[in-house]
Amino acid sequence: MPPVLGAIAGLVDVIGFLTLKLFAAHVTGNLVLIAALVVGGTSRLDQVLAIPTFVVAVGTAWLIGRRSQKRGPSLGRVLLFVQLVLLTFVLLLSILWHPSNGLNSLVLNITAMIAVAAMAAQYSFLTMVMPSAPSTAVMTGNLTIVTIAFLDQLQGVPLAERKYKPLDKTFPVLASFLAGCAAGAVAVIELGDWAWSIPVVLAAMVTMMFPRETTATRSMQEGEDDPL
Helix, strand or coil: CHHHHHHHHHHHHHHHHHHHCCCCCCHHHHHHHHHHHHHHCCCCHHHHHHHHHHHHHHHHHHHHHHHHCCCHHHHHHHHHHHHHHHHHHHHHHHHHHCHHHCCCHHHHHHHHHHHHHHHHHHHHHHHHHCCCCCCCCCHHHHHHHHHHHHHHHHHCCCCCCCCCCHHHHHHHHHHHHHHHHHHHHHHHHHHHHHHHHHHHHHHHHHHHHCCCHHHHHHHHHCCCCCCC
């Protein structure tokens, strides 16, 4: 599950940056851009709104879990479906109004914020449903973990004990994110605004493949972070 989500995050980040000029899946990048723009004396509305939009979207995901009293797999299916719906809206807005041409700033801002909200739903899913899973977007941390784990493996003695084997779980997420980034760049070149259809298809696959309550719960109780 996390590797597929990592691929979605990579796709959304690159496609969002190339077509909307915004890091939809990379909050750190937006913070840096905002700081640079403020110091430079100019700022773009979508970059300024990205952070509060992300926070509100995460808060909404938390509220969905709290009010619905859903936990574990049942909440996971809801949040994955929310991600799918939001990415579908991004695709529809992109192919109908072409915000990538920059002529309609309102549509561009709305599309960008929906993409940010979709990624917030994914991160909320990981935090509330699979808290032990590697991050699907913070590749700085994942690359650090994989590098140290690789060196530890060469040495034969780890410097720090971990609950899971980093090379077994973190490396696939890192690789899938990079693959998603590459695929996203090619998709924008070849498909234009239709590039958003690829993360939508992957999100639909993840939502449909996520196990039902009984199967996923049993898997998690047996100590497996990834029910797939």
